[in-house]
Amino acid sequence: xxTLRRAAVNxxxxxxxxxxxxxxxxxxxxxxxARPSWLLLGAVLAVALMAVTMLEVDxxxxxxxxxxxxxxxxxxxxxTDVGQSGWVLVPLSVAILVAAxxxxxxxxxxxxxxxxxxxxxxxxxxxAVAVPGIVxxxxxxxxxxxxxxxxxxxxxxxxxxFRWDPNYASLPSGHTTTAFATAFAIxxxxxxxxxxxxxxxCVVGVSRIIVSAHxxxxxxxxxxxxxxxxxxxxxxxxxxxxxxxxxxDRGVEALPGPSWARxxxxxxxxxxxxxxx
Numbered sequence: 272x273x274t275l276r277r278a279a280v281n282x283x284x285x286x287x288x289x290x291x292x293x294x295x296x297x298x299x300x301x302x303x304x305a306r307p308s309w310l311l312l313g314a315v316l317a318v319a320l321m322a323v324t325m326l327e328v329d330x331x332x333x334x335x336x337x338x339x340x341x342x343x344x345x346x347x348x349x350x351t352d353v354g355q356s357g358w359v360l361v362p363l364s365v366a367i368l369v370a371a372x373x374x375x376x377x378x379x380x381x382x383x384x385x386x387x388x389x390x391x392x393x394x395x396x397x398x399a400v401a402v403p404g405i406v407x408x409x410x411x412x413x414x415x416x417x418x419x420x421x422x423x424x425x426x427x428x429x430x431x432x433f434r435w436d437p438n439y440a441s442l443p444s445g446h447t448t449t450a451f452a453t454a455f456a457i458x459x460x461x462x463x464x465x466x467x468x469x470x471x472x473c474v475v476g477v478s479r480i481i482v483s484a485h486x487x488x489x490x491x492x493x494x495x496x497x498x499x500x501x502x503x504x505x506x507x508x509x510x511x512x513x514x515x516x517x518x519x520d521r522g523v524e525a526l527p528g529p530s531w532a533r534x535x536x537x538x539x540x541x542x543x544x545x546x547x548x
Contacts, residue, residue, distance in 0.1 A: 351478035354446025399456035403500025443493035451497030
């Protein structure tokens with residue numbers, strides 16, 4: 272029971288640290304991802320591109336999809352599952368809960384700081400994927416766009432708003448949102464591996480079209496939402512100096528993480544920490 276109480280206190284403390292306004296310095300402003308004029312221009316171009324894609328590309332893309340060989344579609348049916356949020360959220364949840372159990376004064380001050388740094392990064396990855404995912408899950412039901420496999424019923428402009436039916440939840444793509452949010456979040460923490468992750472995200476987005484689960488405009492919209500959602504979570508963490516910090520020019524940079532040597536020291540201390548309680 273003492274271990275469970277300590278784990279609950281650790282978890283609630285970490286969660287409160289990630290959402291509390293107390294860590295924000297007085298007068299600190301929201302980080303600038305780009306100049307407001309560039310953000311406005313980017314938003315206008317993104318909306319225009321999605322509109323053009325919906326008008327000129329979606330219908331043709333689905334007609335071409337129906338000409339694909341069954342083995343090719345089946346291959347991408349396996350690939351597309353990579354975009355399920357459970358592949359990201361479940362391991363991160365387990366890791367955070369395990370960290371809450373093992374965190375104790377017996378780890379020593381350095382060990383606790385290393386563990387807290389790792390939890391901050393895991394918490395960022397979790398929220399960067401979960402927040403845009405939840406937004407898309409709700410919004411797509413309100414939009415009510417029919418899936419491409421219902422193309423004959425109304426084409427790419429078959430909208431039935433507020434219809435809480437999976438068959439009418441095409442815009443935006445949830446799998447693509449998860450893939451692009453994950454790609455941005457991992458790339459923000461570990462820039463050296465960002466390009467392979469971005470390639471995986473693009474493949475997942477294409478796979479949603481190949482398996483006739485989404486139109487190209489659905490995928491494009493999801494990519495924008497996923498990245499913007501992850502950026503917002505990153506800025507939220509930066510204002511609290513959790514995994515990131517706000518620079519003097521209101522940019523955002525990742526804080527240095529613990530070295531591999533420190534992590535190995537922490538792992539060696541955990542068994543004895545559990546024995547001591």
